[in-house]
Amino acid sequence: MVTAILLLLVTILCVWAIFRELKTKNFFAVLFAGASALIFGWFSVMTIWYNLFG
Template structure:
């Protein structure tokens, strides 16, 4: 659970980087930060969903 939260923090930092680099018009960095946001965001959401779900 803690690992998923750390990856969510990394995804938030990537989203901030996307916004900052769009303002600076650095599109290569926008691409890398955007892909990182998607990968880390998906990984963190799925980790929290799987490890945070109660067992039945």
């Protein structure tokens, strides 16, 4: 469960980075932060799902 919490924190940081980089119009960083948010978000949700229902 600690892994899921850490992945969720990384996802929150990635979402924060998306908004920060949109403000500075750095779209290359937005692309990587968005991809990271999707990947880490998926792994955090699936880890929580597996720990609760698996």
